[in-house]
Amino acid sequence: MIANLKTTVLDEKFKALEAENAPGQEVRQDLSLLDNVMKGKKLDGIPVDFSHGNVDAFPPTPNSENYWLNGFKQGGAQAYTEYRGAFDIRKTLAKHLGDFTKKPVLADSELILTPGTQGALFLALGATVATGTKVAVVEPDYFANRKLVKFFGGEVVPVTLRYLESPSKSGLDLNELEMAFKNDTKVLVFSTPNNPTGLVYSKEVIDKIAVLANNYKVTVIVDQLYSRMLYSGETYTHLRSCKVQPENLITIMGPSKTESLSGYRLGAAFGTSSIIDRMERLQAIVSLRAAGYNQAVFKTWFNEPDGWLEDRINQHEAIRDELLKIFRDANLQTATPQAGSYLFPKLPALSVDLNMFVRLLRYQAHITVTPASEFAPHLNDSIRLNFSQDHDAAVEAAKRIVKMVEIYSL
């Protein structure tokens, strides 16, 4: 108990930030009582932590540490950059991001470097959400979106993403979205490729979102963290290159996932300059800047060795296909990720609740996954796997998940 603060307000606020089941925090859980719940024996196998990518199996972009060392050797100029990041790095990056998203980015006014894409999301929502601001949040979507809106005092307006229907019927519910916009929603935040399902928003849907946001004057924050890891046959549409544009649009990307540079905490946000200005002011009191020396590693981004990205995508596609087959053979309904490295299989009715099953997976089968409830509060029948893992270990672990489902099926 923290006495003598505005206890109820702050307790409430921080309850909404509960992180016990968040990816990476599992180590803080007490699993000692699970012996009483566990059915049968522990399952043998190499432990696999599907809560995030395995950067030992898929190591960082080649030579990233040498780029870092060059940054370190630059000394003060690299240690103390503008809060929005070193200008020379922004200049190079703005060109790459403009080319990739098919619309130029102005290095001086339209780009900020952040501590990871998490940092970019925090700053973008902090710059656009005040007490009572209605924010459309897709369900399911990245777990922090909802928490951020609540932290800044905003009101979450959920919009449904269908992801288990046939490809032609999957996608964002645009009627719900327009209804939300009509009802005074001021901000939309969403990820494409979607986290946790790997669904890539179609050109039709992206175009429609842009038109609706323009009509209803809604600010859009689009998280494209995984947009470089696009599987064969898929196409990707960047909202910022649509013909009709929202008046305020921030696009977020970063090299933490496909490029395995998460240990550097690097992200980027680009778009409407007045929002970028606000984000920088907020950055100034949050952590000043993305770590100076680390910023130098941005120079590896969109600058990888020839063929490196293609190889990485192919290796992930092979894991994706094998895991999909294992889950589908066991009748676990699973959408096909079109990009990124998340799988989101649906489980049958079980004799234990989802959080307990997830803990049992860890205790009994040496597998860490993230429960669906992190991505949509009322979703309790699915688990998210980041399959950026050692191929063989991931396959064996997927088989153990199937076995665990059999053990605990009703």
Place this chain on the structure above:
Amino acid sequence: MIANLKTTVLDEKFKALEAENAPGQEVRQDLSLLDNVMKGKKLDGIPVDFSHGNVDAFPPTPNSENYWLNGFKQGGAQAYTEYRGAFDIRKTLAKHLGDFTKKPVLADSELILTPGTQGALFLALGATVATGTKVAVVEPDYFANRKLVKFFGGEVVPVTLRYLESPSKSGLDLNELEMAFKNDTKVLVFSTPNNPTGLVYSKEVIDKIAVLANNYKVTVIVDQLYSRMLYSGETYTHLRSCKVQPENLITIMGPSKTESLSGYRLGAAFGTSSIIDRMERLQAIVSLRAAGYNQAVFKTWFNEPDGWLEDRINQHEAIRDELLKIFRDANLQTATPQAGSYLFPKLPALSVDLNMFVRLLRYQAHITVTPASEFAPHLNDSIRLNFSQDHDAAVEAAKRIVKMVEIYSL
């Protein structure tokens, strides 16, 4: 203009975060119109940026880059730590911080690693300040304290720090402090050594703050960033080792200043475990964690080569003494910093306002300083210098400041 957000609320909020004159942001200012204001010619001399320490003149702790590289080589385990930081590093650091502050720190529950001390301050105030919370803020003090309180919706209750009187009369106004506490103030945030004056709070004052905070149930956040660089003859009192303790106390430190590790963005907060818990939940949505590989550099902290810290202190003391003499010989009243590397000389009446004088210093004399108004809103007669600079360049620059004061004196 950002249309269609809660414009007035957010505009107001971000106006309070204005960072145009903040240290490090000077490069974004347009100085092209100063030719019309400038008296006389530009002054020759090596440019000196007193807005922050010069890590080329005082380089990072020896071998920090090798510690970093060892962290990088550890791969995934170091890239993805708990949000509060890697346990093995917290364990070592808790021991050092406990020894230094003369009270044990529990590694598991009482310590969080953050992206710089700025990150620690942000999390600590975010965890304790809600809309309407009254927060006692010392004036002058670190510029972000006030901004943070406002950002979280709190109300700033200013408390005066006297720093130009004789040593026996300098210090925090304890009557004002008690009055603030009586009037429902719930949080006190302050730095000792004080930024910008270098004043170290005496044992008597620290003891009294602890007793008052305990009596009135006020949460205390104390920023001890510069407490390792203590000059000869001075003593330092850690609030957390006082006999009477506030119920809620967070101490903040980091290796960015004395140790010149700012380019790594590393900080630490330690104290009341329920507040540390909240800080971690907030960290989870702000930027997940201090950059993983960088955390390994904490292993250099309180573990420097023999004599290294003493040498560094002696070198700074020599610069301090020479600059003090230059300013005092020119009748610029300046408090003697007891610790840290800030000098805060008071200027006479000038023919231009403070912000203009600061810009002229940059344009005409190649010197960057921070105006007093960043540290106390109504203070407009002083400038802050971080004198952690090349000794000779700093001395020449101090002489140019004196010359500029002569040029613009009324």
